[in-house]
Amino acid sequence: MKNFMVSRYAALEAYVPGEQPRDMEYVKLNTNESPFPPAPGVMAAINGEELEKLKLYSDPEGKDLRDAIAAHFGVKRENVLLGNGSDEILAFAFFAFCAGEKVLFPDITYGFYPVYSELVGANAEIIPLKEDFSIDINKYMGDRGMVVIANPNAPTGMALPLADIEKIVAANPSNVVLVDEAYVDFGGESAVNLVKKYENLIVARTFSKSRSLAGARLGFGIASEGLIADMNKIKYSLNPYNINRLTLLAGKASIEDVEYFEKNVRAIIEAREYTVSELRTRGFTVLESKANFVFAAKEGKSGEELYRELKARGVLVRHFTKERIKDYLRITIGTKEQMNVLLCKLDEII
Numbered sequence: 008m009k010n011f012m013v014s015r016y017a018a019l020e021a022y023v024p025g026e027q028p029r030d031m032e033y034v035k036l037n038t039n040e041s042p043f044p045p046a047p048g049v050m051a052a053i054n055g056e057e058l059e060k061l062k063l064y065s066d067p068e069g070k071d072l073r074d075a076i077a078a079h080f081g082v083k084r085e086n087v088l089l090g091n092g093s094d095e096i097l098a099f100a101f102f103a104f105c106a107g108e109k110v111l112f113p114d115i116t117y118g119f120y121p122v123y124s125e126l127v128g129a130n131a132e133i134i135p136l137k138e139d140f141s142i143d144i145n146k147y148m149g150d151r152g153m154v155v156i157a158n159p160n161a162p163t164g165m166a167l168p169l170a171d172i173e174k175i176v177a178a179n180p181s182n183v184v185l186v187d188e189a190y191v192d193f194g195g196e197s198a199v200n201l202v203k204k205y206e207n208l209i210v211a212r213t214f215s216k217s218r219s220l221a222g223a224r225l226g227f228g229i230a231s232e233g234l235i236a237d238m239n240k241i242k243y244s245l246n247p248y249n250i251n252r253l254t255l256l257a258g259k260a261s262i263e264d265v266e267y268f269e270k271n272v273r274a275i276i277e278a279r280e281y282t283v284s285e286l287r288t289r290g291f292t293v294l295e296s297k298a299n300f301v302f303a304a305k306e307g308k309s310g311e312e313l314y315r316e317l318k319a320r321g322v323l324v325r326h327f328t329k330e331r332i333k334d335y336l337r338i339t340i341g342t343k344e345q346m347n348v349l350l351c352k353l354d355e356i357i
């Protein structure tokens with residue numbers, strides 16, 4: 008077949024999302040979703056009246072939801088940008104701040120960064136994590152290009168202290184520092200409050216993990232007014248109505264229910280600490296996680312083998328083939344009952 012695609016994408020390797028299989032019911036611990044349903048207010052907000060309004064476009068400015076997010080974080084509406092998932096916030100930032108220019112991120116991190124980098128024709132400087140999988144902040148101090156750091160990092164789950172994030176932001180005054188806080192609610196320290204102090208900082212957040220809305224596709228960026236305006240220019244050049252009506256309502260109901268959110272986060276952290284300790288008892292190496300997943304390896308068993316044997320027993324986890332991490336599994340933290348199924352299947356396998 009003739010290839011119609013432009014040559015500049017010849018080297019582009021697209022992102023490969025985790026499996027969403029339909030062949031059987033799995034204990035699904037592979038894509039860092041929440042095991043809990045969205046807040047009760049979400050179900051109430053998406054009612055028949057609103058379904059009828061689907062004939063009308065959604066608010067391109069997402070004012071009500073941005074106001075609710077701004078109130079929650081103590082910033083102004085102008086400091087908030089909504090994305091169709093935080094992936095879209097990342098995409099807007101890559102287009103706006105490093106297309107055709109330099110970007111720096113770790114070798115082991117969220118797999119979408121190299122994809123966006125290639126898509127926008129950036130020149131990526133990929134900086135290896137230290138031997139212990141921690142981020143070497145000294146390597147990000149040169150003000151050489153946009154810096155992208157996931158904090159906590161994925162798939163390691165390891166977090167940098169806020170003081171280290173601030174050092175990176177302060178050391179790169181002529182470049183944007185994008186801190187991807189998809190997992191920060193599970194024990195990390197957020198950089199949101201630094202947005203008032205540094206005009207070069209963007210914090211990307213998501214409703215997909217701690218707020219149980221992965222399927223609604225909702226994320227947001229918090230940054231100085233200037234950076235938000237720049238990213239809006241990209242948004243209005245691609246897809247002005249990027250958030251649908253139902254998701255706008257779902258997000259507002261979710262962010263307003265603080266109690267439900269905190270209860271679920273506490274349950275995940277408790278299940279994580281239980282899982283880490285049980286895995287270590289079974290001889291697993293488990294990295295220190297501040298996320299809703301753990302990264303674990305068992306000497307004498309390859310990651311690939313463990314992944315396959317768990318899948319055959321109905322437990323789905325994520326395995327990456329990259330050399331440095333090929334013996335690790337990334338295991339999403341579900342309910343304690345789900346984690347007990349995982350542990351029980353591991354006992355059968357080992």
Ligand code: PMP
Pocket residue numbers: 091092093094095117157160161187189212213214215221224225226
């Ligand atoms: N950042 C990181 C580090 C992630 O792991 C994910 C989830 N795949 C995302 C961002 C994007 O999540 P979403 O688009 O669902 O907000």
